[in-house]
Amino acid sequence: MAIREVLTWPDARLLEVASDVPRVDDAVRALIDDLFDTMYDAPGVGLAATQLGVPWRVVVLDTRDEAGQKTPLALVNGRIVEREGTILWREGCLSLPGITAEVERSARITVEYLDRDGQPQRLEAEGLKAVCIQHELDHLDGQLYVDRLGRLERKATLLEYAEVQAEEAAERAADDAIAPQRSAS
Numbered sequence: 001m002a003i004r005e006v007l008t009w010p011d012a013r014l015l016e017v018a019s020d021v022p023r024v025d026d027a028v029r030a031l032i033d034d035l036f037d038t039m040y041d042a043p044g045v046g047l048a049a050t051q052l053g054v055p056w057r058v059v060v061l062d063t064r065d066e067a068g069q070k071t072p073l074a075l076v077n078g079r080i081v082e083r084e085g086t087i088l089w090r091e092g093c094l095s096l097p098g099i100t101a102e103v104e105r106s107a108r109i110t111v112e113y114l115d116r117d118g119q120p121q122r123l124e125a126e127g128l129k130a131v132c133i134q135h136e137l138d139h140l141d142g143q144l145y146v147d148r149l150g151r152l153e154r155k156a157t158l159l160e161y162a163e164v165q166a167e168e169a170a171e172r173a174a175d176d177a178i179a180p181q182r183s184a185s
């Protein structure tokens with residue numbers, strides 16, 4: 001188990017379409033463990049293998065229960081088989097840190113997947129959990145939530161992202177520049 005680096009936009013590996021996992025073996029279970037470790041460390045509510053540069057159809061999420069307790073869920077080869085209604089949700093993404101945008105999704109979904117033992121499962125979800133599953137499965141098709149926005153809103157959101165990244169880089173550079181003085185005093 002390990003915390004791994006999360007790729008950030010515009011890394012080209014985020015645009016890859018992932019392949020189905022042929023068999024849920026120990027290597028897949030190790031990937032699931034790394035995804036959970038990385039997601040909880042970030043912290044985030046979901047993470048896709050694509051975001052670690054692994055082109056397999058594996059995602060994890062944890063939207064917690066009403067009491068705030070952990071409810072870890074790993075989906076291998078997940079596929080949405082039913083959709084109903086629409087919902088608008090403000091989403092963020094560990095691959096686009098520092099920004100959020102409202103995205104329209106299906107309000108209720110049914111998803112079929114393999115669990116970490118390779119057993120077929122079927123799950124109905126709504127609200128945050130439904131949004132999160134759709135967001136993570138999109139990653140496996142090389143799609144980020146900004147790709148669900150209209151053309152102009154997508155552009156504005158990515159410009160905001162570039163600004164946030166530039167500001168943070170400038171702050172880091174400033175911290176580095178004053179660090180020797182701090183240590184000297």
Ligand code: NI
Nearest residue numbers: 092093094095
């Ligand atoms: Ni994401």
